[in-house]
Amino acid sequence: MAAEAAATDDALPQLLGDFSPVDVWQVHMNQLFYALRGGQLRDLYQTFAAADYRLGFALAADYVARVQQREKSNPSAASRALIIMEWGAGNGNLAACFLDHVQALDAAGTLYPRVEYILVDSSEVVLESAKANPDLSKHQAKIRFEQAQVPDLKAFADGSLDRIICNEFWNESPTKLLLRKAGDIMEEHVRPNLKETRLKDFPDWPGFIHAFENIDVPTLKGLPVFLEDIVWEREYHKIEAKDVPFRRLITDFLKGIDEEVLVPANIGAALSLNEAKRLLASDAIGLSAFDAGTADLSVLNDPEKPCYNLLGGQFSFMVNFALLEDVANQVGGGKVNIEAQKEFVGRNLRTNVMSLMDVLASHPRLPEGDQWEVDRFILKTIGAINSAYQSPYERKIEFPIPPSLSEGHRKELQQLLDSFQSTGVPDTIAYLTEEEVMGVAGKLEELGYDRETLRAVLKAPAQPVDYFHFFFVPTA
Known part of the structure; x- marks a missing residue:
């Protein structure tokens, strides 16, 4: 039993750093993110x-x-x-x-x-x-x-x-997460841990920690990707008011928020x-x-x-x-x-505008579960809109086809992609005009969309x- 417990302890997430205000770690992680993944x-x-x-x-x-x-x-x-x-x-x-x-x-x-x-x-x-x-x-x-x-x-x-x-x-x-508690202003502190399933990928743990702490980009680029496998612990500490810009204004703002409700303060x-x-x-x-x-x-x-x-x-x-x-x-x-x-x-x-994501979200019965069915439906929606959409730029949409799909399903999705003109919808959150959407309303209705719902979404106010x-x- 003791050996089993030790093995379990070894598999626990391992610390990458100490607790600090979330905005401190945010700056650190942004530097790492753009250095390592800025081109992606x-x-x-x-x-x-x-x-x-x-x-x-x-x-x-x-x-x-x-x-x-x-x-x-x-x-x-x-x-x-x-x-x-x-x-x-x-x-x-x-x-x-x-x-x-x-x-x-x-x-x-x-x-x-x-x-x-x-x-x-x-x-x-x-x-x-x-x-x-x-x-x-x-x-x-x-x-x-x-x-x-x-x-x-x-x-x-x-x-x-x-x-x-x-x-x-x-x-x-940089953004702080703040709340009021018993008359004090508290802020969220976080500390990073690496998932236990990734520990085997970093046999030189001290070297990895040193590179992570010092944003040693050349060293980190030679190691397996890890940013998405960081687990964050949270705790709350009384804030040092002198360290917060606009502290009086923020304090007054928080008086309008209930106690112990966390609020972003985009410093x-x-x-x-x-x-x-x-x-x-x-x-x-x-x-x-x-x-x-x-x-x-x-x-x-x-x-x-x-x-x-x-x-x-x-x-x-x-x-x-x-x-x-x-x-x-x-x-x-x-x-x-x-x-x-x-x-x-x-x-x-x-004109009125909506995004392609707005169009998709308006559908009453989007396909669920099967990735191929979802991707095929999205591509058919784009194909319908492309019959009215004409961009002044040549930017063919980037739509990755999952390698896990069967060869036949990948082939069908690729054929749909290949049929799109280079001046078609360039992005899943591209803006579409009322004229473009309603101009292909008939084709969208064949895919199960509702014309009046689309019209309502075009004219709907912002969500909260x-x-x-x-x-x-x-x-x-």
């Missing part, structure tokens, strides 16, 4: 700007309209440079689509020549991926790449920017608003942040809400837009507006937890 982002998860063009086009239409309105009321502004900064470069697709559409909308040729677009990211791997985007090459004279950590942007002068854009950036920014996002206030010119167009989260206090007060996900081993937090609105009002006053992201896209493209657009124009 689209294999792990999609963003609304990874392959689709409509968010970039909507931002361009919005920007051109606002600049033209400003210069109509103040003609002297028509001669100055228009410096735009994107926080979180992604793969460069958002920048390319934005610049393409600004150039197309600038019929008089007076706006695009004054544009300078700066892509900022802390990860060299991500910046290299953006630099390699062929659609950016035509704008080479207009773009700069800067490796820097937001909000530490001291290299850029006060009042030097006209526009700041960030897409799914705040959810990766990195809050600090970035302070930096936006410094960087934006007195009459700047402002900051637009797009991310998943909520501004609904009833959601934030729900003890069962998901505060974060682990995607590929990386922490991705719900964005607390309600708290960030309070921060924006404190640091800059001015104008704050929070709206559904699809509302922003649809308004600026003058959804993708939102946070627009901030600070006072001068």
